Amino acid sequence: MMKPDIAIVGGGLLGRLLAWRAVLSGLRVVLFDANDRLGNEATAWVAGGMVTPQAEAVDAEPELVAMGRRSLQLWPGWLRQLPSPVHYSDSGTLLVWQRTDAAEARRFETVLRTRDPHARYEHLNAEQLAGKEPALGTRFREGLYLPGEAHIDNRQLLPALADALEALGVECHWNRRVEDSERPEASLVIDCRGKNAKSRWKELRGVRGELVRLHAPDVELRHMIRLLHPRYQLYLISRPGGNVVVGATSIETDDCSPVSVRGALELLSAAYAVLPELAEARILELDCDCRPALPDNRPGVRYSPNARLLEVNGLYRHGFLLSPAVVEEVLTILPELLRSPASGLSESPRWPLLGARAEVLACR
Amino acid sequence: MQDALKLYDRSYESRILLGTARYESPLQLKEAIEASDPALLTVALRKQMQGGSHAGQAFWDIVRSTGRPLLPNTAGCGTVREAVNTACMAREVFQTDLIKLEVIGDEVNLQPDPFGLVEATVDLIRRGFRVLPYCTEDLVLCRRLLDAGCEVLMPWAAPIGTGQGPRNPRALRELRERIPNIPLIVDAGLGLPSHACQVMEWGFDGVLVNTAVSRAIHPVQMAKAFAGAVQMGRLAYLAGPMPVQDLAVPSTPDIGIPFWVEADRFASQETR
Numbered sequence: 001m002m003k004p005d006i007a008i009v010g011g012g013l014l015g016r017l018l019a020w021r022a023v024l025s026g027l028r029v030v031l032f033d034a035n036d037r038l039g040n041e042a043t044a045w046v047a048g049g050m051v052t053p054q055a056e057a058v059d060a061e062p063e064l065v066a067m068g069r070r071s072l073q074l075w076p077g078w079l080r081q082l083p084s085p086v087h088y089s090d091s092g093t094l095l096v097w098q099r100t101d102a103a104e105a106r107r108f109e110t111v112l113r114t115r116d117p118h119a120r121y122e123h124l125n126a127e128q129l130a131g132k133e134p135a136l137g138t139r140f141r142e143g144l145y146l147p148g149e150a151h152i153d154n155r156q157l158l159p160a161l162a163d164a165l166e167a168l169g170v171e172c173h174w175n176r177r178v179e180d181s182e183r184p185e186a187s188l189v190i191d192c193r194g195k196n197a198k199s200r201w202k203e204l205r206g207v208r209g210e211l212v213r214l215h216a217p218d219v220e221l222r223h224m225i226r227l228l229h230p231r232y233q234l235y236l237i238s239r240p241g242g243n244v245v246v247g248a249t250s251i252e253t254d255d256c257s258p259v260s261v262r263g264a265l266e267l268l269s270a271a272y273a274v275l276p277e278l279a280e281a282r283i284l285e286l287d288c289d290c291r292p293a294l295p296d297n298r299p300g301v302r303y304s305p306n307a308r309l310l311e312v313n314g315l316y317r318h319g320f321l322l323s324p325a326v327v328e329e330v331l332t333i334l335p336e337l338l339r340s341p342a343s344g345l346s347e348s349p350r351w352p353l354l355g356a357r358a359e360v361l362a363c364r
Numbered sequence: 365m366q367d368a369l370k371l372y373d374r375s376y377e378s379r380i381l382l383g384t385a386r387y388e389s390p391l392q393l394k395e396a397i398e399a400s401d402p403a404l405l406t407v408a409l410r411k412q413m414q415g416g417s418h419a420g421q422a423f424w425d426i427v428r429s430t431g432r433p434l435l436p437n438t439a440g441c442g443t444v445r446e447a448v449n450t451a452c453m454a455r456e457v458f459q460t461d462l463i464k465l466e467v468i469g470d471e472v473n474l475q476p477d478p479f480g481l482v483e484a485t486v487d488l489i490r491r492g493f494r495v496l497p498y499c500t501e502d503l504v505l506c507r508r509l510l511d512a513g514c515e516v517l518m519p520w521a522a523p524i525g526t527g528q529g530p531r532n533p534r535a536l537r538e539l540r541e542r543i544p545n546i547p548l549i550v551d552a553g554l555g556l557p558s559h560a561c562q563v564m565e566w567g568f569d570g571v572l573v574n575t576a577v578s579r580a581i582h583p584v585q586m587a588k589a590f591a592g593a594v595q596m597g598r599l600a601y602l603a604g605p606m607p608v609q610d611l612a613v614p615s616t617p618d619i620g621i622p623f624w625v626e627a628d629r630f631a632s633q634e635t636r
Contacts (some may be wrong), residue, residue: 059388107579116560205390205422230525252423295426297389 004028004171005338007186009178010193011035013044013154013319014312016161018327021078023168024350025331031170032184034177034196039158043194046211046289047236048224048247049154049320051075054119054146055093055226056321058108062115064298064318067325069118070151074324079152083167087153087179094133095144096274097228104228105144123144133223134252135275142265151224151237152320183307187338190330191311195254195292201302201313206254206290209247209317210263212271216281217242227274234270244281246271250317259286291316299326301333308341326328367602369403369570371516371547372462372494377404379564379611380594381435381549383574384408386619387583390426396577397430400587405432406464406572409454435496437464442471443483450455451488462519463488464551466498473523478505489513498551501535503542510546512584517543518551520573521563525575527555530563540567557593564597565605 011033019031022148035041050056053068060068072090079086097105112119122145129136129143136143165172180199183189191197199206221238237245264286271278272284294300294314299322303310312330315322336343368375382402387393398406405427427434436454441447444467446453467484469477476499485495488513497509500517509517519539522528530536531553540548550563551572560571573590580586 061388111581203422205426254422292387295389295394296391 002028004030004186006030006188006190006334007032007184008190009184010191010196011162011172011181012039012042012192012194013158014315014323014326015190015192016158016165017323018163018190018312018330019170020161020168021327021331022334023165023170024081027132028336029170030173030174030184030186031165032176032178034175035313036174037162037166037172039155039162042158043289043291044154044158044319046287047154047319048211048235048245049101049152049157050149050224050235050237051151051320052093052146052224053321054112054116054121054149054225055095055113056318057115057119060115060198060318061298065116065319065323068318068321069116070328071321071324072148074328075150075152078111078324079157081164082160083163084156086156086160088150090148090150093146093224093226094129094136094151095146095226096129096136096140096230097143099141101229104230105142106179108144108228118328120148133221133225135219135221135277136225138152139274145223149224153239154320187308188334188341189307189309191309191313194313194315195290196291197313198285201300201311203294205252205293205295206256206288206312207293207316208249208251208253208255208288210249210251210267210286210288211245211247211282212259212264212267213239213285213287214246214271214278214281215242215284216230216243216244216278219244219275219277225274227270229270232266232270234267234274236271236274243284244278248317254290256288256290259288291319293317301326301330303337305342310337321363367598369547371404371496378403378591378594379570379598380560380591381406381551381572382577382587383572385439389403390423392583393578394426394430395433395584396587399584400577400591402432402591403570404435404462405430405435406435406574407454407458409450409457420453434458434460435462435464436460437498438466439513440468441466442468442477444480444487447480447484448487448491451484451493452491455493456505461492461494462496463493463498471507474525476500476520476522478502478549481505482508485509485512485514501539503535503539506539506543508624510543514546515545516549518549519560520552521550522553524552526553527576528553529555529559533562533566536563536568537566557589560590561593561597561600564594565600567601570594583634 005027006029008015008031011031019029023029051072053065057065079088124143124145126138126141130138195206225236227234235247246267293316297316300314301312369379378401380402381404382400383406421590436458438447438450441450447467467477467480468474485497495514496516496518496550498518499505506517506542508581522531547569549570550568554560577583577587
């Protein structure tokens with residue numbers, strides 16, 4: 001076999017997606033992942049799978065919001081090209097808040113208007129809210145509706161991407177860990193190991209997220225629901241098969257041990273406050289994982305010409321929100337890197353934010 | 365150092381203390397620290413420490429890299445025991461005897477529990493801590509805390525995170541007058557630089573802000589605004605504000621106004 005153009009190390013969401021789009025763009029690709037094709041060890045396995053640029057604007061810079069908007073454009077078409085079905089819903093997000101937290105809603109609106117010039121949202125009163133999401137009833141006096149925001153079934157997506165890669169004849173080495181000292185045979189190696197790349201990218205840190213999976217076949221949610229609260233961040237998302245994902249805590253720690261009592265209580269009591277019907281739901285799982293983040297909580301791309309190594313990391317809480325935009329960006333810089341590997345990264349054409357980092361790192 | 369803030373045996377040039385919670389990223393926090401130049405950074409141990417003392421190390425490394433001394437707190441503790449345990453853990457992790465002691469008595473407005481606070485203070489001082497208690501503006505509570513051995517007090521302006529500014533200005537000013545020689549740092553409830561400036565003008569020794577900075581739309585700018593306000597308020601206090609008068613007092617001598625008009629004016633003031 002001819003030497004591959006790229007070897008991707010790390011087959012989580014980003015690695016799989018990048019491998020797939022790279023093959024479709026005509027490159028020869030091999031993929032290595034320390035775990036199996038199901039992806040149940042990936043950070044993306046423990047996720048809400050949200051593509052919600054507006055809802056995230058409250059904690060993300062304008063450029064990340066814009067990247068999220070781009071991802072929202074890319075996802076539906078990409079998902080249609082997959083050989084196996086992946087649940088995708090773009091019915092939008094409903095933001096609700098307790099009466100005493102109305103200030104949070106005002107802040108959210110101000111931030112959204114400041115950070116997203118294309119922001120589109122609707123104010124709903126109790127009646128409109130109940131009409132849109134009957135499960136909520138008239139529990140909340142008002143809400144905000146963010147149309148067009150989407151969520152993807154993460155646990156369908158990861159194996160579906162594996163299916164796609166294998167169907168295209170990509171050499172996928174599952175259950176094969178690549179050590180830092182090893183260098184797979186390829187013109188260019190791309191490190192997509194996320195939190196496991198910490199040995200190489202020392203600024204990476206873990207941000208712990210905890211989620212609860214519930215089986216609640218009687219609770220029908222038509223939209224993603226987010227609770228605005230000064231201390232907790234909570235979302236509820238329905239999944240096929242009568243399941244509801246409730247997330248997520250965000251804790252500055254690399255510790256990936258099981259969910260704490262406090263984490264479980266916070267999630268469950270907040271979820272119960274939003275939807276008391278969940279009292280009879282069954283707890284399927286309490287999950288936890290650490291999201292890889294760089295100090296600015298933005299994704300980062302860096303390149304070492306000597307090692308012919310490209311590193312893409314730091315998707316933080318925004319794996320589903322940002323990975324298509326990041327993948328698209330990496331694919332635009334790849335041809336140049338493959339043509340003249342000794343050169344540094346040129347400026348990232350679409351997202352200066354990624355490019356700024358690339359430039360700095362290229363100078364090292 | 366001229367006009368230093370003295371807290372226990374250390375002096376600080378800056379009179380603003382900055383909380384480290386709820387920024388959008390560690391980098392943004394770092395920039396806010398650089399913009400406000402705080403004397404101390406408060407750090408909440410609790411949530412970060414789930415996996416033993418090394419968890420969350422990366423975050424602390426970023427905070428430490430700013431070179432500011434840390435002031436751990438017992439945020440979220442509702443009982444004396446919890447607060448004492450958290451303080452002991454914080455001393456080990458952050459290598460400091462300073463502790464900002466919070467014992468929360470009400471989950472809704474996170475109001476200090478005055479009874480638990482005194483009890484925990486006594487216990488911690490016995491264990492060799494230097495306690496900075498988060499308290500209300502109640503004079504008797506403050507005296508009890510001083511009796512227990514506190515050398516700094518941190519009265520609230522309003523409940524944590526509300527941004528309301530001083531809710532009870534009279535009581536705060538009275539507290540300042542009644543406890544003139546102990547550093548008083550206004551903690552919690554400030555929302556605007558003008559609030560910070562105001563309490564500094566009243567003679568408080570410093571302010572602690574977190575939410576007012578981290579939840580501003582542009583936290584780094586707001587950090588800078590607070591730092592400026594604290595400096596100006598302090599300067600105004602040192603400059604000695606003029607006394608407040610009930611009636612207009614011309615700044616230039618008003619030649620030509622007959623003295624009996626002046627006399628009338630004083631008479632009217634006296635009858636108030």
